[in-house]
Amino acid sequence: xxxxxxxxxxxxxxxxxxxxxxxxxxxxxxxxxxxxxxxxxxxxxxxxxxxxxxxxxxxxxxxxxxxxxxxxxxxxxxxxxxxxxxxxxxxxxxxxxxxxxxxxxxxxxxxxxxxxxxxxxxxxxxxxxxxxxxxxxxxxxxxxxxxxxxxxxxxxxxxxxxxxxxxxxxxxxxxxxxxxxxxxxxxxxxxxxxxxxxxxxxxxxxxxxxxxxxxxxxxxxxxxxxxxxxxxxxxxxxxxxxxxxxxxxxxxxxxxxxxxxxxxxxxxxxxxxxxxxxxxxxxxxxxxxxxxxxxxxxxxxxxxxxxxxxxxxxxxxxxxxxxxxxxxxxxxxxxxxxxxxxxxxxxxxxxxxxxxxxxxxxx
Amino acid sequence: xxxxxxxxxxxxxxxxxxxxxxxxxxxxxxxxxxxxxxxxxxxxxxxxxxxxxxxxxxxxxxxxxxxxxxxxxxxxxxxxxxxxxxxxxxxxxxxxxxxxxxxxxxxxxxxxxxxxxxxxxxxxxxxxxxxxxxxxxxxxxxxxxxxxxxxxxxxxxxxxxxxxxxxxxxxxxxxxxxxxxxxxxxxxxxxxxxxxxxxxxxxxxxxxxxxxxxxxxxxxxxxxxxxxxxxxxxxxxxxxxxxxxxxxxxxxxxxxxxxxxxxxxxxxxxxxxxxxxxxxxxxxxxxxxxxxxxxxxxxxxxxxxxxxxxxxxxxxxxxxxxxxxxxxxxxxxxxxxxxxxxxxxxxxxxxxxxxxxxxxxxx
Numbered sequence: 001x002x003x004x005x006x007x008x009x010x011x012x013x014x015x016x017x018x019x020x021x022x023x024x025x026x027x028x029x030x031x032x033x034x035x036x037x038x039x040x041x042x043x044x045x046x047x048x049x050x051x052x053x054x055x056x057x058x059x060x061x062x063x064x065x066x067x068x069x070x071x072x073x074x075x076x077x078x079x080x081x082x083x084x085x086x087x088x089x090x091x092x093x094x095x096x097x098x099x100x101x102x103x104x105x106x107x108x109x110x111x112x113x114x115x116x117x118x119x120x121x122x123x124x125x126x127x128x129x130x131x132x133x134x135x136x137x138x139x140x141x142x143x144x145x146x147x148x149x150x151x152x153x154x155x156x157x158x159x160x161x162x163x164x165x166x167x168x169x170x171x172x173x174x175x176x177x178x179x180x181x182x183x184x185x186x187x188x189x190x191x192x193x194x195x196x197x198x199x200x201x202x203x204x205x206x207x208x209x210x211x212x213x214x215x216x217x218x219x220x221x222x223x224x225x226x227x228x229x230x231x232x233x234x235x236x237x238x239x240x241x242x243x244x245x246x247x248x249x250x251x252x253x254x255x256x257x258x259x260x261x262x263x264x265x266x267x268x269x270x271x272x273x274x275x276x277x278x279x280x281x282x283x284x285x286x287x288x289x290x291x292x293x294x295x296x297x298x299x300x301x302x303x304x305x306x307x308x309x310x311x312x313x314x315x316x317x318x319x320x321x322x323x324x325x326x327x328x329x330x331x332x333x334x335x336x337x338x339x340x341x342x343x344x345x346x347x348x349x350x351x352x353x354x355x356x357x358x359x360x361x362x363x
Numbered sequence: 364x365x366x367x368x369x370x371x372x373x374x375x376x377x378x379x380x381x382x383x384x385x386x387x388x389x390x391x392x393x394x395x396x397x398x399x400x401x402x403x404x405x406x407x408x409x410x411x412x413x414x415x416x417x418x419x420x421x422x423x424x425x426x427x428x429x430x431x432x433x434x435x436x437x438x439x440x441x442x443x444x445x446x447x448x449x450x451x452x453x454x455x456x457x458x459x460x461x462x463x464x465x466x467x468x469x470x471x472x473x474x475x476x477x478x479x480x481x482x483x484x485x486x487x488x489x490x491x492x493x494x495x496x497x498x499x500x501x502x503x504x505x506x507x508x509x510x511x512x513x514x515x516x517x518x519x520x521x522x523x524x525x526x527x528x529x530x531x532x533x534x535x536x537x538x539x540x541x542x543x544x545x546x547x548x549x550x551x552x553x554x555x556x557x558x559x560x561x562x563x564x565x566x567x568x569x570x571x572x573x574x575x576x577x578x579x580x581x582x583x584x585x586x587x588x589x590x591x592x593x594x595x596x597x598x599x600x601x602x603x604x605x606x607x608x609x610x611x612x613x614x615x616x617x618x619x620x621x622x623x624x625x626x627x628x629x630x631x632x633x634x635x636x637x638x639x640x641x642x643x644x645x646x647x648x649x650x651x652x653x654x655x656x657x658x659x660x661x662x663x664x665x666x667x668x669x670x671x672x673x674x675x676x677x678x679x680x681x682x683x684x685x686x687x688x689x690x691x692x693x694x695x696x697x698x699x700x701x702x703x704x705x706x707x708x709x710x711x712x713x714x715x716x717x718x719x720x721x722x723x724x725x726x
Contacts, residue, residue: 035688076446080439087510092686115478117684118505118516119596142481147450153481154517233482321480323455325398 002214004221006137007229011157015137015221017214021164022125023052031123031159032060034094038086039064040109041100042073045127048170053100053125060096063089067105071258074104074144076152082112096121096159102128102175103135103262107153110141114156124161128171129179129213130263132163133186133220134241138228144257148319149249155233163221165214177299178263180205181244183216184294185270186223189240192337194219195294202297239322240339243331244269247304250316254308260301267300272353275360277333279349285363287336292361303358310354365577367584369500370592374520378500378584380577384527385488386415394486394522395423397457401449402427403472404463405436408490411533416463416488423459426452430468434621437467437507439515445475459484459522465491465538466498466625470516473504477519487524491534492542492576493626495526496549496583497604501591507620511682512612518596526584528577540662541626543568544607546579547657548633549586552603555700557582558657565660602685603702606694607632610667613679617671623664630663638723639708639716640696648726650699655724666721673717 001018021027037060041050046066054062065085067073086095097120099109106124113122126136142153168176180202187195198205204212224241231238248269251260260268271292278288296302304313322329327343334340353360364381384390400423404413409429417425428448430436449458460483462472469487476485489499505516531539543565550558561568567575587604594601611632614623623631634655641651659665667676685692690706697703716723 076439076443083439083508083515084510087508087514087682090681090686092688093684094687111478115474115505115515115517117514118503118518140481142478145446145450147447151450151480152446152478154478155481318453319450321456323453324457325455 002218004225006157006225008157008232013158013160015161015163015225017163017165017217017221019164019166019210019214021162022049022167023056025056025058028053028056028098028123028125028160028162029058029060032057032096033121034092034096036061036091036094037063037096037098038089038091039098039100040067040082040105040112041065042067042069042105044069045101045105049100049127049167053098071104071144071252071262072256074108074257076143079108079112079143082108083116086112086116091116093117093120096123098123098125100125100127101131102126103131106131106136107141107150108143110139110156110158111143111153114141114154119156122158124158126161126163127167128175129168129217130175130182132217133179134182134224136161136163137221137224139232149252149257151319151321163217165210165217168213169208169210174261176206176208178261180298181263181267181270181295181300183220184298185241185243185266186220188270188291188333188336189223189243189339190337191219191223195336199294202294206299239329239341240331242322243339244273246317246320246322246328246330247272247313249320250313251304251308253316254312255305260305264301267295267298268302268304271295271302271360272304273330273332275356276330276345276350276353278361279352280332280346282332282334283336285361288361291336303360306357310351313354365581367588369520369588371520371595376521376523378524378526378588380526380528380580380584382527382529382573382577384525385412385530386419388419388421391416391419391461391486391488391523391525392421392423395420395459396484397455397459399424399454399457400426400459400461401452401454402461402463403430403445403468403475404428405430405432405468407432408464408468412463412490412530416461426454434467434507434615434625435619437471437620439506442471442475442506445471446479449475449479454479456480456483459486461486461488463488463490464494465489466494469494469499470504470513471506473502473519473521474506474516477504477517482519484522487521489524489526490530491538492531492580493538493545495580496542497545497587499524499526500584500587502595512615512620514682514684526580528573528580531576532571532573537624539569539571541624543661544626544630544633544658544663546583547661548604548606548629549583551633551654551696551699552586552606552702553700554582554586558699562657565657569662602692602704603694605685606702607636609680609683609685609691609693610635610676612683613676614667614671616679617675618668623668627664630658630661631665631667634658634665634723635667635716636693636695638719639693639713641724642712642715643695643709645695645697646699648724651724654699666723669720673714676717
């Protein structure tokens, strides 16, 4: 087992990564401070892991709530059902909420914890690659609004994160690939050696090689923990983690939440960000093509949905949380492993990227 | 104008108290850090003060949202309408939410600010006595749930609080009295000289004497600011501010939100807490009668609703946020001006208080 620390002063917490952690008695239990907990999970994960997790919680009096699966459930209405359950079962301020699932379950459960009785403890038990390498770490919680993704939420840190790499074996192929998109992101942002490692090992990762996946989760969590510790509330450097997300969120909102998986939209979004960086002359076209090639080998979409026009993108990106003074801020690349934040992007070049379709990152 | 400071380190902020502040150019403006603001108000307050406040905001681009009046609007559904407005008008993270109204508007607007795009700035402009002396200061924000008051929310501090005492002249008599309940609370908790001052000046306060009201707001805000600075998130001493609230919230929930005003329910609740303190032998009956007499002179209810049984109270108080390990924690008096927190209250004595009806605080 690997133990990392997210260093946030009094809000610091550990990330445990390893095999067989979910059912390990004594691992999660010390992080539940009261006598009761509510496990929030979904219909896909519950049959696989709920009993195992409850077993590991020993004397904690555990209730559970099973949500439908999918991004379309990440709404204020679903949040209301968590509050209803907590109150109907008379959970007090001393309760702990445990998110057992992927990013949707983690985000909505974290937000419920941030706001139930003005804040109760919570624990992240991510069961997808995407949530293990990204969304479970760093305290971003929230729900979607019809006009924009993650528009309602809070920064609220968990007591701990338990990433059991065994669960990745049960992950559908499509979900595994979506998670690899966020893994590749860390390489592109600021870790060129890791990007190169991914180029060498992408085939092994895609067939679920346990050792390789554990290594990818570890490096990703190290990156995330370091960046979050430097900038918890995204005043600066943390925004780099949104590489591909401005384009990606627009895709998710346009297609209807859940039609494209988040990682898929981010995959295409990263190709678009890379393309725009190349058009700006910040990245040579070979490097851009290299980024696209890795995402393509990972089985991710490398072009936006054919039905989306440049106007669709412009309209939806105007709602992005990173918009400042009406200007869209993009995360772009000054080289592989060298992401930067940029507001003043030339409109003509942006238009070219939005219209490039299947020809992104090509001469 | 009086300026007080709520001392919370990097979350510190000023409270401005005085006459004519609402329309004073240059007072609120410096606390709006971006170019845009959304003023959230209600149908009663908007015609009186909205134009005046907008005028004082000079170059800030102000949108506004007018909510229905009353405690029954403090729901997740109403919160949703604030998010809808913010997104439809494309408010960015740099926007400021301004709460112009009483406790309901302040609580729900503060919670919207705490959670829109994971947190934007907000300003409290309280227009009722109750919100000026209590709810606008200290960062408790939230909405009600059918099963319990203020069950969903966050601790989130404003940029400043502007209490214009002129607005109290337009306050309906019933609202003024409800506010005085919270003023009397500060005397009962830890300020016997202030309690005695209120005994001497209650008649003047009730007819709206401006000088007396300004003094009452000032002392109340000083008390609140001091207690909040000592214990922002209610780990200890801040709970004393809930004197009368455990009983009071049960009354509000039982009667339907808004049937009794919050201050009215707290008034009756404080008589119940005083009665229970006397039954425990902590307060002599003369002191208890003195507390009841002042609340009665203030025109507040001094008995619970006749339709509420002891069982109703027990059932509803079980949902209180202060419940720990199934035990209800009460705020009680060890003397006038000497409130304490107590969990292990004798069930028989509690039952007697719940059944005393019109005979509370009597031998």
